[in-house]
Amino acid sequence: MEVPETEEFMQTIVAYVENKPGVLNRVASLTRRLAINIDSLTVGPTENEEIARMTICAHTDERGAHRLEASLEKLVDVLLAENITDRPMLERDLALIKVAANQQNRPHLMELIKVFRGRVVDVAPESLIVEVSGTVDKIDGLLEVLRPFGVLEMARTGRIAMTRGNDLLRPPAEASAKSADTAPASS
């Protein structure tokens, strides 16, 4: 098991957790203890109301990611934690961006937003709100373009991620022993 000390890069860990008070606190407390800075953390319900799904993105090296993943799974309320950084997967971020706009530049602004497949969801005399989803890079790209117009306010959800195709990552409450077998043994 060679885990050489490597450079830090963005790691994506998916976790299924018990949907009850304090679990987020435990996860946050753990990352603080490991001195790992969370870049984004999203929590949402799953099809099973007792289980929530987290996507945790953190900038760390492979060793840090292994520790985070293994330590997360040690928490009683964490059912499963898996680092999917190296697996084929989709990542999505959603942003609402309020941009300064006036009659003169609005058409130009709309054109740019279209290129990024953003949607204008609110128009006011002095501003408009863009909704855009996609990879972090895409949203950052749009932001770059909007900045000269004046970004007044922004809200982003943080990333959610999912492995592609047959690579299923399901909560163990429903998963059978089969999915445990296919999990990478000791990565």
Place this chain on the structure above:
Amino acid sequence: MKLTGAEILCETLTRLGVRHVFGYPGGAILPVYDALGKSKLHHILVRHEQGATHMADGYARATGGVGVAMATSGPGATNMVTGIATAMLDSSPVVCITGQVSSKLLGSDAFQEVDITGITMPITKHNVVISRVEDIARVVREAFVIASSGRPGPVLVDITKDAQQAATEFDWDASEPKLPRKRIRNNHDQQEFDRAVELLNTAKRPVILAGRGIMLSGAIETFEKFVRASNIPVAMTLLGIGCFPATDPMNLGMMGMHGEAWVNTAIQEADLLIAVGMRFDDRVTGDLRSYARNARKIHVEVDRSEINKNVPVDAAIIGDAGETLAHLLPHIHTRDHSAWLAHIKELKGDSAVRDIQSLPDSGHLYAAHVINDLWKVTRGGAIVVTDVGQHQMWEAQYYHHNKPRTLVTSGGLGTMGFALPAAIGAKFACPHDEVWAVVGDGGFQMTMCELATIVQEKINIKIAIINNGYLGMVRQWQEFFYDKRYVATPLVAPDFAALANAFGIRGERITARKEVVPAIEAARSADQPVLLDFRVEQEDSVYPMVPAGKSLHEMIRRPNNPLVETASEP
């Protein structure tokens, strides 16, 4: 039958096999104390809640079972924090039960309200607040499962006063633990396993690093078989002491910062390390960059997060120590390591002449002599509970433990004040064993209030204070690394023998070597607790020593004649 939450708690503890609860009452836990009085549980009234957690911890360490500590809300709960962290760092199964203000007052800064689950989150394996009487039985049963399974650890259960007072139908069968359905990892990796076997069967200079995990897994016999089959010498961590007989020729002794020179040298020269149930703590490895550079490493460990944490390994086998060793056994070829073993023996010969035990009696009283005499007189058969500091290291060096769970000591957290309460806990766990608390004059003063607990409970433990008038280990660091500037380490202490008398305990002061054995013998034959105050050399140091952050082979060795070097008169 309808029972109150408090009664349900006592009934649940009883059914779980608990006989002793170490605790201290208060407002928010009073309903439970009322029920305790009517139960078969034996409650031990401590003098400080830290003592309760250390007692539960000592109880757990001496038996392998779960120890139970109890306290009220607020300050009662916060006083437990040090004891909980101590249990956490050494993977000790302790369940702490705290009272909490009524659920309608939660978050209102009510009298003696504190968010103890928030406070103890990073130092417990798990913790939980119960505010519904219906949950008490199930959650307490879950707490016992969590505390004692896998890698054990402390669990805190905080119960609101209204949940203790409310009544509900008590149904044991309906309160089965319902733990979150976690993914069961299939940790068996054939490649890693095969690589480990190959390394084991080809190494020329292998050393086994044995940790507490062997004891926690109950793998003493399997481990011995593994050592015999592989014919590989064993080095132990401080907490691994007892997992393999100290007097066995294959046992090298303790490794690390105060490990003997031959042990650390063997590790540095090894071509293979097999770490079993240990976690490469910095006190064991010294500087990581230079740690065992020529050695491939195999790590047998139940906790996946420990793999590659400090030391990158060549083969990791994740699993229970006993099960894993049993799987490995049939694949091991017994190989001739006589050249390697002879080499280690040579290294040992060199160190042995420097050993304080090899020197003639000069009349001076050295801590090492006291502890070695204690070992001889008790024939190594006592449960020794140490505090933290120089005496702890001398105990590890000069009391030779042949049986598991006979050394109880705070390793990971290094908690001063641990010995006296933990010894009380160990005595309750093993009432027929001889229990000695070996403790420094500093640590003893932290929790000496528990002398009253000894008297009230009429328990027969023996206390050996290694009294050098200093916070000895800190003084030693000041001597070595701070140019002998002894800031805040000289320590005034009461006359401990007179203090013991004041509590109603027999006390004796020992100042000369010739008095040591008779005093220990007299204490042993007394049918009551005895405190022995050994006035030892004040400026003696523990050798060898690997300075923090240095390589394991860069040891400060024993002076050629420590009697001359260290025999400065007070």
